[in-house]
Amino acid sequence: xxxxxxxxxxxxxxxxxxxxxxxxxxxxxxxxxxxxxxxxxxxxxxxxxxxxxxxxxxxxxxxxxxxxxxxxxxxxxxxxxxxxxxxxxxxxxxxxxxxxxxxxxxxxxxxxxxxxxxxxxxxxxxxxxxxxxxxxxxxxxxxxxxxxxxxxxxxxxxxxxxxxxxxxxxxxxxxxxxxxxxxxxxxxxxxxxxxxxxxxxxxxxxxxxxxxxxxxxxxxxxxxxxxxxxxxxxxxxxxxxxxxxxxxxxxxxxxxxxxxxxxxxxxxxxx
Amino acid sequence: xxxxxxxxxxxxxxxxxxxxxxxxxxxxxxxxxxxxxxxxxxxxxxxxxxxxxxxxxxxxxxxxxxxxxxxxxxxxxxxxxxxxxxxxxxxxxxxxxxxxxxxxxxxxxxxxxxxxxxxxxxxxxxxxxxxxxxxxxxxxxxxxxxxxxxxxxxxxxxxxxxxxxxxxxxxxxxxxxxxxxxxxxxxxxxxxxxxxxxxxxxxxxxxxxxxxxxxxxxxxxxxxxxxxxxxxxxxxxxxxxxxxxxxxxxxxxxxxxxxxxxxxxxx
Numbered sequence: 001x002x003x004x005x006x007x008x009x010x011x012x013x014x015x016x017x018x019x020x021x022x023x024x025x026x027x028x029x030x031x032x033x034x035x036x037x038x039x040x041x042x043x044x045x046x047x048x049x050x051x052x053x054x055x056x057x058x059x060x061x062x063x064x065x066x067x068x069x070x071x072x073x074x075x076x077x078x079x080x081x082x083x084x085x086x087x088x089x090x091x092x093x094x095x096x097x098x099x100x101x102x103x104x105x106x107x108x109x110x111x112x113x114x115x116x117x118x119x120x121x122x123x124x125x126x127x128x129x130x131x132x133x134x135x136x137x138x139x140x141x142x143x144x145x146x147x148x149x150x151x152x153x154x155x156x157x158x159x160x161x162x163x164x165x166x167x168x169x170x171x172x173x174x175x176x177x178x179x180x181x182x183x184x185x186x187x188x189x190x191x192x193x194x195x196x197x198x199x200x201x202x203x204x205x206x207x208x209x210x211x212x213x214x215x216x217x218x219x220x221x222x223x224x225x226x227x228x229x230x231x232x233x234x235x236x237x238x239x240x241x242x243x244x245x246x247x248x249x250x251x252x253x254x255x256x257x258x259x260x261x262x263x264x265x266x267x268x269x270x271x
Numbered sequence: 272x273x274x275x276x277x278x279x280x281x282x283x284x285x286x287x288x289x290x291x292x293x294x295x296x297x298x299x300x301x302x303x304x305x306x307x308x309x310x311x312x313x314x315x316x317x318x319x320x321x322x323x324x325x326x327x328x329x330x331x332x333x334x335x336x337x338x339x340x341x342x343x344x345x346x347x348x349x350x351x352x353x354x355x356x357x358x359x360x361x362x363x364x365x366x367x368x369x370x371x372x373x374x375x376x377x378x379x380x381x382x383x384x385x386x387x388x389x390x391x392x393x394x395x396x397x398x399x400x401x402x403x404x405x406x407x408x409x410x411x412x413x414x415x416x417x418x419x420x421x422x423x424x425x426x427x428x429x430x431x432x433x434x435x436x437x438x439x440x441x442x443x444x445x446x447x448x449x450x451x452x453x454x455x456x457x458x459x460x461x462x463x464x465x466x467x468x469x470x471x472x473x474x475x476x477x478x479x480x481x482x483x484x485x486x487x488x489x490x491x492x493x494x495x496x497x498x499x500x501x502x503x504x505x506x507x508x509x510x511x512x513x514x515x516x517x518x519x520x521x522x523x524x525x526x527x528x529x530x531x532x533x534x535x536x537x538x
Contacts (some may be wrong), residue, residue, distance in 0.1 A: 169369045172345050176363045177383040177430070187386070191373040268373045268414050 056238045064238040080222040084140055085208045088147025096155025101189050104163025125150040126214050138219035150211045151204040162196025163189045195269045198262040202255050209251040290470040291319040296351035298337050310495035311337045317489055324471045326481035327489045334496030335474045339442050361438035362431040370415045370423045377411045380429045401429040421452040441473040457483055458512045465509055478528045483512050490531050500531050
């Protein structure tokens with residue numbers, strides 16, 4: 001490093017580092033481009049360039065949000081949604097990962113059970129919501145189940161794909177080192193599939209919020225989805241926007257949290 | 272839980288008796304899609320003495336890796352028999368990077384021990400010995416993607432030695448490395464072998480490597496793989512992998528093996 005700086009001239013160093021410096025500038029600017037959109041929206045709304053009944057100014061939405069935060073109303077709905085997503089997510093992810101590992105490792109299981117999952121997978125989860133409401137009632141159980149179903153398939157396919165992509169040599173290493181079938185499962189297949197499992201977890205988090213929003217539109221008395229729907233019915237457009245922003249932020253934060261976990265547990269897969 | 276502690280070793284210079292007996296081994300693969308049968312190994316017989324270092328040389332696709340995989344129990348023979356006279360299953364050092372990328376160097380080396388549930392403290396002692404033996408001490412906590420190809424193969428070797436099995440099977444372990452690194456690792460392997468006295472079967476496509484390392488070289492013909500020669504390598508031990516290249520016998524034998532490999536396989 002120090003030798004390089006003495007060999008190269010000032011000018012050469014400047015030219016060498018120019019692309020990296022430009023890159024940094026762009027990255028800095030990229031943080032502000034969404035804010036620019038918000039600013040345009042605010043101004044257009046203030047000057048009546050867009051219909052304020054449909055697109056209230058961001059400042060008006062923020063004011064509504066603040067009132068809902070102070071009254072704790074917002075947290076009630078967020079809590080209800082988060083609980084449903086959290087429980088449903090676990091109910092889908094754990095069996096999804098387990099079955100994905102089993103079918104990934106066992107060819108006979110994959111041959112026999114695989115077609116069942118392939119046949120069920122294309123059914124849109126929202127389309128079976130009425131059926132699930134019929135079976136599990138309008139309470140939280142139906143919300144858990146519909147999320148679990150959506151999450152299950154994403155986890156199942158991503159996990160199985162991860163196991164199937166595991167280089168055969170890792171299996172040979174395990175066998176030669178004296179691993180039992182169960183050890184091959186926990187010590188080789190699971191860690192090898194972990195990058196795919198995290199891809200699945202992130203996809204599943206995104207689709208969980210889509211499903212919960214729809215599920216809460218129909219049969220719920222709480223939750224952000226219910227709140228968006230109720231705002232529509234009373235034509236409280238500002239409140240509706242608050243709901244939309246809140247559920248988006250919830251989804252975004254969930255994925256950020258999963259990415260942090262991924263960086264921690266799958267650091268070895270980088271590069 | 273078998274011997275993880277160092278035992279007193281008989282000197283590598285022959286304690287009589289065969290460690291490996293292979294007789295009339297035949298292996299074929301069937302591709303049902305094209306309805307094609309490929310004979311990988313045909314009627315191969317050889318023995319390996321206890322403590323002996325044997326290299327199998329042959330062109331790629333001659334079935335030498337298949338022979339080794341059958342010895343390791345990773346593949347079944349079609350006919351013939353394979354007998355291993357050993358209290359422990361053979362340990363294998365694989366061709367490509369077989370180091371598990373999610374484990375650190377230490378965890379990779381400890382892998383066979385941890386599968387057996389060897390107590391943590393005992394594992395650590397043994398891993399430390401292996402790190403010293405293979406010159407990896409400074410990389411104990413590194414992840415594989417931070418290592419060079421040579422370092423990764425050192426980890427593979429350390430992992431194969433860690434639970435002290437009698438037979439070591441090596442499948443072109445240095446094939447993907449540059450020449451300098453390979454020479455260094457060959458010298459280290461010889462040093463390790465001389466101190467542990469293990470029975471080694473080493474696969475390579477390099478005549479040079481085979482003559483450098485082995486007590487005996489088995490030469491295989493192209494597919495279907497047959498044994499065409501069984502040659503004793505006369506160089507004394509311990510060997511210096513660079514110095515032995517000044518020996519005229521080294522080049523005579525090189526010529527001899529090349530002549531065998533170049534001759535067309537009889538039908």
